[in-house]
Amino acid sequence: MKDTVLMVMSVRDLEPVIKANDKLDCEKIYFKGYTEYQLVPLINNFIKESNFKNYFIVSDDIVINKDKFDLLKYYLKFLPIVSGWCVMRQNGFDTTIIDPKKINFYYNSFSAFQCFDPYLASSKTHEVENMPNIINTGFTGWIFTGASKEIWQQYPFQVYDIENGARSDSNFAIRVLKDQKYDMNIIKKCRAIHLSNSKTYSHKDFNFSSQSVVKTF
Amino acid sequence: MNNFKIDFSDGICIENDYTDASKTISGLNHFDVKIFVKMKEQTYTLAHEQGLQGLFHKIELFDEKIRRKQILDFKMEFNQWVKPYFYKFLVPYDIEIFYNNELQFSYSFECRHKLILFNLHPKDEKELYLWMNVIDTFKKNMNCDIAVKNDIVYSTNEFDDIVDVKYNTNYVANRHFLDLHIGRFYIPNSEIADPYYHPNGLNDKNSLEIINDILYGSYSLFKNTI
Numbered sequence: 360m361k362d363t364v365l366m367v368m369s370v371r372d373l374e375p376v377i378k379a380n381d382k383l384d385c386e387k388i389y390f391k392g393y394t395e396y397q398l399v400p401l402i403n404n405f406i407k408e409s410n411f412k413n414y415f416i417v418s419d420d421i422v423i424n425k426d427k428f429d430l431l432k433y434y435l436k437f438l439p440i441v442s443g444w445c446v447m448r449q450n451g452f453d454t455t456i457i458d459p460k461k462i463n464f465y466y467n468s469f470s471a472f473q474c475f476d477p478y479l480a481s482s483k484t485h486e487v488e489n490m491p492n493i494i495n496t497g498f499t500g501w502i503f504t505g506a507s508k509e510i511w512q513q514y515p516f517q518v519y520d521i522e523n524g525a526r527s528d529s530n531f532a533i534r535v536l537k538d539q540k541y542d543m544n545i546i547k548k549c550r551a552i553h554l555s556n557s558k559t560y561s562h563k564d565f566n567f568s569s570q571s572v573v574k575t576f
Numbered sequence: 577m578n579n580f581k582i583d584f585s586d587g588i589c590i591e592n593d594y595t596d597a598s599k600t601i602s603g604l605n606h607f608d609v610k611i612f613v614k615m616k617e618q619t620y621t622l623a624h625e626q627g628l629q630g631l632f633h634k635i636e637l638f639d640e641k642i643r644r645k646q647i648l649d650f651k652m653e654f655n656q657w658v659k660p661y662f663y664k665f666l667v668p669y670d671i672e673i674f675y676n677n678e679l680q681f682s683y684s685f686e687c688r689h690k691l692i693l694f695n696l697h698p699k700d701e702k703e704l705y706l707w708m709n710v711i712d713t714f715k716k717n718m719n720c721d722i723a724v725k726n727d728i729v730y731s732t733n734e735f736d737d738i739v740d741v742k743y744n745t746n747y748v749a750n751r752h753f754l755d756l757h758i759g760r761f762y763i764p765n766s767e768i769a770d771p772y773y774h775p776n777g778l779n780d781k782n783s784l785e786i787i788n789d790i791l792y793g794s795y796s797l798f799k800n801t802i
Contacts, residue, residue, distance in 0.1 A: 375723075375741045420751070422741055449691055449753040450583035484689045552691055552721045552740055554751035558583050558591075 360576050361386050362412040363432055366405070368398060368501070369419040370565040373554060379422040384429060385415070392570035395518045395525030401572070402516040406508060415505040416516075421445060423503055423551040431505055431549050434493070439541040440506045442499035443549035446484060448557045453481035456490070456545050459497030459536060477529065487547065494545040498532045502551050510541065580673060580681045584754040585693075588669060591657035604676055611648040611660060612670035613798045644670055647798050664757045664773045665790040667797075688719040690753035691741065696726040697759030703783040704728055707758055710787050712738045723752055758787050 363385040370392060380387055388405065390398055406414055413435055423443055434441045447453040461480035477498050482490070506514075514534050518525035535541055583589040590609060621637040652658050652673070661667065668685040694711055698704040704726070715722050715738060723741035724730075730744045743749045761773035769778035775797045776789050 374747070375743070378742075424740070446689055448581075449751065450581050450585070454689070485686070487689065550689060554691070554741070556583065556585060556751050556753070557581065558585065558589070559750040 363505075364388060364409070364411040364414055364576075365503075366390065366402060366414060366416045367419055368393070368395065368416070370567060371419050372566070373420055375554065376419055376422055379424065382425050383423070384425060385432070386411070386574070386576040388572065388574040388576075390572055392567050394567065395527045397570075398527075399516055399518060406511045406515075411508065413505050413507055414511050415503050416501050417503050418501050420554045421502055421551045422554065423549065427549040427551070428503060431503055431546060434544070434546050435505050435507075438493070438544045439510055440499070440504065440535065440543045442496070442505070442543065442545050443503040443551040444487075444494075444496075444500075444545045444547075445502050445551045445553040447478065447481065447500075447553070448555050448560070449553065450556050450558060452483045452485070453478055454484060454487060455496075455498060455500035455502050456482040456487065456494055457496050457498040458482065459495065462497045462536070464533070490547055492547045494547055496543050496545045497536055499528060499543055499545070501528045502553075503549070504528075504531075504543075513540075580683075582671065582683055585750065585752060586755060587659055587662035587664070588667070589657055589659045590652065590671065590673075592652065592673075593655055595655045605654045606651045607654075607680065608674040608677075609648075609650055609652050609658070609660075610646055610672045610674070612644045612646050612672070613795060614668050614670065615643045615645045615795050615798065645798060662772055663775070663794070664755070664761075665775050665794055666754070666756060666792070667794040686718070687754055689721075691721045691723055691751070692718070692754045692756065693723040693725060693749055693752040695755070695757045695759075696724060696729065697757070698726075698783075699760070701728065706783050707787050708735050708738055710784070710791070714791060720753075723749065725749055756790065758790055760786065 361384070365380065365383060365385050365387045367380065367387060367389045369389045372391070390401055393401060413432065415431070427443065431441050431443060444455045447455060455477070457477055457480045463479065477500070480497065514531055516527055517530045518527045519530060532543065535543055579593045581591050583591070592607065619639045621639070648660055650658065650660065669683075670685065671681075671683040672679060673681040696704060696707060698707060708729070711722060711724075721740040722738060723743065724735070724739045725743040725745060725747065727745050729735050729739060730742045757773055760778055761770040762768060763770050774789060775794045778786070781789065
């Protein structure tokens with residue numbers, strides 16, 4: 360068994376994503392058909408009860424090639440939290456790279472927790488060229504975000520609420536930023552492909568009707 | 577006031593999600609949109625130059641300039657999307673969006689870090705290989721990701737260095753930035769090249785000319801507009 364596992368939050372079963380993930384040099388576990396809220400105990404129990412060195416997490420509409428994933432694994436030897444990056448939507452100019460200094464935290468009407476809007480602080484596609492290879496970020500967006508078991512246990516998978524948006528990625532980012540114990544780092548070379556266009560994006564694609572956990576180990 | 581999106585997955589679509597005119601000083605509830613294309617302007621001059629010995633040499637001067645030409649302007653209401661063109665080939669649009677005569681948004685076509693879908697309809701494998709070669713260069717020049725919809729590409733690993741996402745022809749692919757169709761497309765029940773797919777027709781074009789026309793040939797289409 361390999362020492363790295365990829366946790367995939369899957370409600371769509373997109374063929375290109377599954378094929379690309381198959382090529383990655385790591386074990387995989389697909390949590391199929393669960394909402395982010397339902398995933399909280401599943402993911403946290405899995406991390407607690409398994410014994411991998413590194414855990415990566417990704418949503419089900421992101422493609423990365425093997426070489427870039429290998430590079431992320433390599434950087435995880437030196438950095439506490441690493442992540443790939445991508446465009447938020449194909450028909451927009453925002454990326455998942457966010458300057459922590461630009462983030463404005465706020466309390467919104469539906470949550471007692473602090474949150475932030477990633478779009479308001481995101482780096483644009485034309486700005487990435489001039490950035491360093493290792494980019495300190497205030498958000499990862501679960502674009503193949505990796506960390507050790509210890510860090511995942513310090514910052515377990517959490518969501519805001521069921522009704523108004525779980526946003527587990529923002530929730531994780533805020534806790535890490537607030538504590539200032541670890542940096543979140545995006546590796547510029549590890550650009551992933553987000554299969555998402557806001558014109559065709561629809562929750563109708565999500566399939567919550569059958570739930571299962573599928574793993575390669 | 578900058579919530580604009582440009583989408584090329586089926587022609588060009590410009591949209592804004594701005595809704596509240598009451599918050600604006602002028603109260604106007606529309607934007608003014610101007611669309612430009614970049615045109616190559618080539619000049620050829622024959623001149624004479626005096627050499628060291630006092631002799632005149634004939635020299636040929638070739639100059640190429642990129643000029644911007646406006647092709648369309650229109651009003652776009654708040655919270656509206658507009659599809660001004662349905663061309664399926666690549667057009668390097670420049671877009672400027674104004675509110676009350678103030679520039680709010682400008683966009684010059686580029687596809688870096690975006691996923692470009694090539695729907696390939698080659699007549700044979702030789703043509704497919706040639707087109708994949710052109711797509712490889714396009715990918716490097718544009719710094720973009722490549723998706724290909726074609727059963728041969730889908731079933732082999734041969735092009736995996738070029739292609740990031742592969743689809744078979746039955747797959748409904750609608751998650752990309754730009755959708756391009758490479759092949760020979762005709763107006764139904766005719767032998768006339770479909771002008772929405774081929775900016776300069778198909779007459780006697782070889783495989784290389786067909787793909788080059790779809791990727792780089794659009795500027796000639798707008799030569800005589802405005």
